[in-house]
Amino acid sequence: MDYKSILKKILIPNKRGIDQKKINRILYNQSKYYNIFNFLLYKIYKDSTSIEETLKRLVLNVDIKPLCPICGKPVNFIGKKSKMFSKYCSNSCRAKDPQNYNKWVEGQKKYNIGHFGVAHNFQREDCKEKRKQSLINHYGTDKLYKVDEIREKIKKSTSIIKDKMKENYKTTLMKNYGIDSFGKLLTLPEIQEKRFNTMKLNHTFNSSNLEEESYLLLKEKYPDIIRQYKSEEYPFNCDFYIPELKLYIECNYHWTHGNHPYNPNNLDDYNKLKLWEEKNTDFYRNSIITWTCRDVEKRKIAKEYNLNWVEFFSYDELINWIKNKK
DSSP states (O other), rough: OOOHHHHHHHOOOOOTTTOOHHHHHHHHHHTTHHHHHHHIIIIIIOOOOOHHHHHHHHHHOOOOBBBBBOOOOOOOOOOOOOBBBSSSSSSSHHHOOOHHHHHHHHHHHHHHHHHHHHSSGGGGGHHHHHHHHHHHHHHHHSOGGSSSHHHHHHHHHHHHHHHHOOOOHHHHHHHSOOOHHHHHHHOOOOHHHHHHHHHHHTTTTSSSSSHHHHHHHHHHHHOOOEEEEEEEOOSSSSEEEEEETTEEEEOSSSSSGGOOOOOOHHHHHHHHHHHHHOSSSSSHHHHHHHIIIOOOOOOOHHHHHHHHEEEESHHHHHEEEEEEEE
């Protein structure tokens, strides 16, 4: 027996729509309409959350309950003529929808600009002062990084995240290529060939950085060129190595290499070094180490082992070297 058709004839006697009185009669007299109630509850729509939902889905032919566009779970039944179901299963999913979030952000900006003259709460002077006062009350300072406990916690968390990222990165490289570092990845012939062919195909030589352009330029003349190469005699990852010439090449294009070899007896170098020291930042301290220590050590090792070694401080120097090379 087709119970659905029979129930529809009862609940929708004509084309005017649902007979809400009959639905209410079934809802409020469940003992009298036990068979109908039992059928509606267990047989028709197992994902319905109420008899009312089942009845209205039955008469409106809603066989498949709508799903949340964010998480895919069933949405909530509302039961109004204008809105039978909610669009999302929860407020959490509503907030995750980029369209709603962007709309909320724009609304907040408009409100803040209209009332406070700034787009964000953290730009408001009263909020800045309130936050500063709260930090002083809790920690005795207006800057979180000045609190030893907080600084150590941030340092520890950052270290854990970095270690996890490194481990995941190594695992991926080992799984896909059998190596554990990006430097080794660049030395793989198939990777070098793939990068070269892709850039050549897309005509992206001019858009690449100078080191990439240098690699592609050298590769056309020396196809067996290796990137990030080091040996027992030269324990540094040199930019390029050409096996047929046994040549180590360092491209010191960046200004952190000083634009020329460091000379402690040169007045200009002395003044430049003092200027960098006055900057007193980690970036400039690392630059000083690069120019006055690492690069100096590389030249010392190359000379000590009588290596075929050359360095360039500009892309033009490399081009001229290639032109003059027989």
